[in-house]
Amino acid sequence: MSTFLGMPRGRVPGPPADPAVGQLTGDRPFPAAARSALGNSRLRANLAHATSTIRAKRAAVVEEVPDWEALREAGSAIKAATMARLPELLEQLEANVVARGGQVHWARDAAEANAVVTDLVRTTGADEVVKVKSMATAEIGLNEALEAAGITALETDLAELIVQLAGDKPSHILVPAIHRGRAEIREIFAQRMPGVDTGALTDEPAVLAAAARAHLREAFLRARVAVSGANFAVADTGTLTVVESEGNGRMCLTLPQTLITVMGVEKVVPTWSDLEVFLQLLPRSSTGERMNPYTSTWTGVTPGDGPSEFHLVLLDNGRSRALADEAGRSALHCIRCSACLNVCPVYERTGGHAYGSVYPGPIGAVLTPQLTGLTGGDDPNDSLPYASSLCGACYDVCPVKINIPELLVQLRAEHTEAHAEKHRLPTPEAAAMRAAAWVMRDADRFAAAGRAATVARRGIRKGKPVLPLPPPLNGWTASRDVPAPPAETFRDWWSRTRGARS
Amino acid sequence: MRIALFVTCLGDVLFPDVGKATVAVLEGLGHEVVFPAEQTCCGQMHTNTGYQHDAVGLVRHHVEVFEQALADGCEAVVAPSGSCAGSVRHQHAMLARRAGNEALATRAEVVAARTYELSELLVDVLGVTDVGASYPHRVTYHPTCHSLRMLRVGDRPLQLLRHVRGIDLVELPAADSCCGFGGTFSVKNADTSTAMLADKMTAVLGTGAEVVTAGDASCLMHIGGGLSRLRTGVRPVHLAEILASRS
Numbered sequence: 192m193s194t195f196l197g198m199p200r201g202r203v204p205g206p207p208a209d210p211a212v213g214q215l216t217g218d219r220p221f222p223a224a225a226r227s228a229l230g231n232s233r234l235r236a237n238l239a240h241a242t243s244t245i246r247a248k249r250a251a252v253v254e255e256v257p258d259w260e261a262l263r264e265a266g267s268a269i270k271a272a273t274m275a276r277l278p279e280l281l282e283q284l285e286a287n288v289v290a291r292g293g294q295v296h297w298a299r300d301a302a303e304a305n306a307v308v309t310d311l312v313r314t315t316g317a318d319e320v321v322k323v324k325s326m327a328t329a330e331i332g333l334n335e336a337l338e339a340a341g342i343t344a345l346e347t348d349l350a351e352l353i354v355q356l357a358g359d360k361p362s363h364i365l366v367p368a369i370h371r372g373r374a375e376i377r378e379i380f381a382q383r384m385p386g387v388d389t390g391a392l393t394d395e396p397a398v399l400a401a402a403a404r405a406h407l408r409e410a411f412l413r414a415r416v417a418v419s420g421a422n423f424a425v426a427d428t429g430t431l432t433v434v435e436s437e438g439n440g441r442m443c444l445t446l447p448q449t450l451i452t453v454m455g456v457e458k459v460v461p462t463w464s465d466l467e468v469f470l471q472l473l474p475r476s477s478t479g480e481r482m483n484p485y486t487s488t489w490t491g492v493t494p495g496d497g498p499s500e501f502h503l504v505l506l507d508n509g510r511s512r513a514l515a516d517e518a519g520r521s522a523l524h525c526i527r528c529s530a531c532l533n534v535c536p537v538y539e540r541t542g543g544h545a546y547g548s549v550y551p552g553p554i555g556a557v558l559t560p561q562l563t564g565l566t567g568g569d570d571p572n573d574s575l576p577y578a579s580s581l582c583g584a585c586y587d588v589c590p591v592k593i594n595i596p597e598l599l600v601q602l603r604a605e606h607t608e609a610h611a612e613k614h615r616l617p618t619p620e621a622a623a624m625r626a627a628a629w630v631m632r633d634a635d636r637f638a639a640a641g642r643a644a645t646v647a648r649r650g651i652r653k654g655k656p657v658l659p660l661p662p663p664l665n666g667w668t669a670s671r672d673v674p675a676p677p678a679e680t681f682r683d684w685w686s687r688t689r690g691a692r693s
Numbered sequence: 694m695r696i697a698l699f700v701t702c703l704g705d706v707l708f709p710d711v712g713k714a715t716v717a718v719l720e721g722l723g724h725e726v727v728f729p730a731e732q733t734c735c736g737q738m739h740t741n742t743g744y745q746h747d748a749v750g751l752v753r754h755h756v757e758v759f760e761q762a763l764a765d766g767c768e769a770v771v772a773p774s775g776s777c778a779g780s781v782r783h784q785h786a787m788l789a790r791r792a793g794n795e796a797l798a799t800r801a802e803v804v805a806a807r808t809y810e811l812s813e814l815l816v817d818v819l820g821v822t823d824v825g826a827s828y829p830h831r832v833t834y835h836p837t838c839h840s841l842r843m844l845r846v847g848d849r850p851l852q853l854l855r856h857v858r859g860i861d862l863v864e865l866p867a868a869d870s871c872c873g874f875g876g877t878f879s880v881k882n883a884d885t886s887t888a889m890l891a892d893k894m895t896a897v898l899g900t901g902a903e904v905v906t907a908g909d910a911s912c913l914m915h916i917g918g919g920l921s922r923l924r925t926g927v928r929p930v931h932l933a934e935i936l937a938s939r940s
Contacts, residue, residue, distance in 0.1 A: 226884045536871045540888045578882060580875025580889070581741060583842035603743030624739055628747035631702065632754050634731040641706040654921050666883030670890065671918030674707055681700050681709035685728045
């Protein structure tokens with residue numbers, strides 16, 4: 192892909208990495224991973240409870256905003272306008288961060304970003320960093336990269352800490368431990384949290400939170416380096432923003448001497464008045480709160496107040512690639528609220544791990560394959576656009592009106608077209624679709640096919656075909672009966688009874 | 694009014710009673726129904742499975758057939774399916790445009806603007822909520838995803854059902870949740886689809902209804918296929934069939 196829309200030229204030594212690398216691909220296609228997840232009764236119960244609770248909270252707080260639809264329109268328009276001049280805005284952001292005493296680093300992919308952060312931490316001499324919950328650093332696998340360099344990364348978001356202690360992977364963008372119940376969390380703390388008083392530890396949320404607080408407080412006071420992501424960056428002042436609920440992020444952002452922020456390039460917004468729109472949309476969409484408890488903003492460094500050193504790492508990792516796709520680029524408008532996950536009937540049943548990527552759910556199913564690229568083959572991410580019934584619930588709740596169902600349909604076409612480009616022989620599915628389209632382009636052929644189906648009714652007994660159907664059609668008969676075709680198609684009935692009249 | 698029936702490929706081949714019922718309801722209200730015999734399929738299966746090139750051929754065919762019907766004096770096209778009407782209204786022009794065929798896109802928009810799902814046609818265009826039906830059964834209504842979120846039919850089907858004599862209409866819990874059909878999703882992701890279906894069936898069975906109804910034969914084929922496999926005794930009946938009933 193030659194288009195180079197995302198990052199300004201001259202900031203990096205070459206074109207962006209293509210495709211993206213990082214924690215974006217699972218080891219199995221979605222249907223196989225989903226099958227395992229669906230059989231996990233505890234996961235199913237936890238997910239059903241958690242998603243329905245957040246759904247109801249979101250619905251209630253969105254309902255009370257009279258201009259919600261106008262806010263969504265504004266959010267969508269600001270994002271589209273931002274993407275249209277991304278390089279310019281990023282350079283403006285860079286200039287303003289530098290003018291206020293920060294340093295800016297450009298990373299084409301996960302490996303470059305990890306190397307930049309690792310070097311920065313090494314320079315400070317620290318062997319431990321505290322982390323603010325961040326999707327970008329999860330995407331690039333920063334914790335693993337730091338660990339390989341002998342640096343311990345300590346997650347301080349409570350749910351992210353649970354996931355880290357368990358050696359688990361996040362399963363939700365906002366609440367990464369959504370798949371865990373409190374009894375499981377108590378077990379994880381008892382076994383893995385250093386210095387925890389296992390005798391006093393119960394599975395009461397307040398007791399668990401207190402244990403985490405004691406554990407984290409020591410780390411905050413000790414840490415010399417913090418790593419964060421960013422929800423937004425305001426180009427015209429060089430201001431970074433992190434939105435959170437617990438205050439642990441605020442601790443990380445203010446106590447250590449050095450702060451390193453890793454941010455996907457699409458997170459920039461032009462001005463503070465643009466930020467205002469998103470700060471209304473985000474909390475109501477994500478946690479179902481009118482306003483999130485902690486909104487931290489910082490601009491460069493301020494002597495005697497907070498970190499004395501600030502580094503901003505601007506990450507591409509496939510974003511230029513996604514931006515080059517006219518149909519798909521709106522997936523980059525995502526503000527990571529996760530409302531689409533909470534309303535998705537597929538996500539609600541499979542959870543996030545089935546998607547393989549750190550970005551699960553409907554937005555993950557459109558964002559991940561665009562970052563890594565569709566191969567047209569058996570790559571697990573090629574299965575993601577199909578991991579949806581196209582019910583449209585995601586589009587209804589998206590605060591920036593990303594038309595996820597339409598993107599899914601478009602990416603399905605890109606998948607089949609990528610296959611057709613690489614192979615001379617069509618897949619059996621493609622051949623069947625072509626044949627069906629040929630039949631359906633002509634009423635006589637279609638009528639003949641319909642009559643053939645009425646004959647096939649003898650092949651169905653008590654809802655089941657007499658001869659077992661081949662894959663993938665046996666996926667239907669595994670759990671559902673087949674309707675017996677009627678003795679006469681509609682068109683034959685019409686022509687028999689009304690033929691003379693029309 | 695002269696109305697062209699788009700019976701849909703599924704309705705033609707597998708569920709002709711839905712088309713017959715649609716004709717009966719409209720003729721019962723004094724309208725003329727024509728069935729353009731050249732019609733086949735809206736192409737939604739191809740579009741939603743990733744075969745847009747194949748779908749565009751079907752879009753062209755559909756547009757040719759129904760613009761002729763409109764030219765022949767039909768004032769509206771009706772489909773007893775939210776999903777197929779949704780495909781005509783929300784996908785056809787887009788597909789033509791992506792294929793670089795602006796002329797076809799413009800023609801598709803003309804057909805789309807006159808295409809209605811059955812409950813839309815009855816309530817919005819014909820201004821009817823009482824079609825004179827009688828159906829003495831306990832019924833629950835599942836609003837299909839595309840009628841609800843693509844076409845925004847809202848409570849139009851329920852307005853029609855509430856006027857049916859003798860009906861015992863019971864509310865379906867979590868009604869707006871997808872039944873798990875999703876076209877080829879039901880076979881490509883059969884396990885996840887079945888998990889969604891299981892919850893939908895649980896909701897249906899919890900109402901104590903003997904009949905589950907909807908505006909889409911495809912979703913009903915899915916829900917009904919599950920209910921039949923488990924021998925629940927609950928029947929799927931299309932909205933049009935209830936509205937045509939005079940029992």
